[in-house]
Amino acid sequence: MPNTYTQIHIQAVFAVRYRQAAIQKEWQEELYRYITGIVQNHNHKVLQIGGMPDHVHLFFGMRPTQSLSDLMRDVKGESSEWINKSGFCKNYFSWQTGYGAFSYAKSQVPRVIRYIQKQEEHHRKKTFLEEYEDFLKAFEVEYDERFIFKPLE
Template sequence: MADTYSQIYLQFVFTVKNRESLIPRENKEELHKYISGLVRNRKAKMLAIHCMPDHVHLFVGFRPVLSISDFIKELKVESNEFVNAQKWTKQKFAWQEGYGVFSYSHSHINSVIQYILNQEEHHRKRTFREEYHDFLKKFEVPFEDKHLFEFFE
């Protein structure tokens, strides 16, 4: 029987509900490790992760047997439960509905990894709203502002 070979690289972007800054800076490394474990448990490969206080970027080597929507839903549900169990926030923590997912070629791996790892620097110059709009425009994804994440800036 022949094996299946693939090369799929996906960047996921999702936000904290109501875009609140609820991911404590002192806990982000622990959240990185937890989400990375969730990715590994699904036989995908974490290439880069960065949690900002109000949103997350993941760059994953993806397998074609996985459903994108099931994958991200499971990651969000399980990491949401983890954050609440850790009691990092005074109120109940939740991810906002929806997400962005963008595909890249093998030749872009290093630049995407560097982009994700340098989120702190990027957001000194641009807001998340600007960043997300740029992604949608760059990838020519049609959108209406009213259907995007709830932005409170």
């Protein structure tokens, strides 16, 4: 797109279905590389990726050539298909429906990168659900508690 200039920084947060701790350390980095490849193939730039066994934080510079919902559909769909074909999980792997997406100014980029790099440390003090609700409140996103990421009841 000639003469189109943007600076869009998005942190997407998405969880394993039923928030199961399915992402194992043995293949976590491979998963992050695979997701990075998906994002790069759509001409976006991954700034940081990380997470825990039950969720992923994906921070990237987004190009205006694709909608966020289309990118997230591709990231989640292609990565879950790859996980299942690779045989990393005994049971069928899938991501929970939906995601959170939050935008940041350029001045906030280093802080968000550090935050994602320190996920293990951060989650010693706070659960994923507490973290996710904090994001929604901080960004003043209206939400229905019935549809927040929940474990299987």
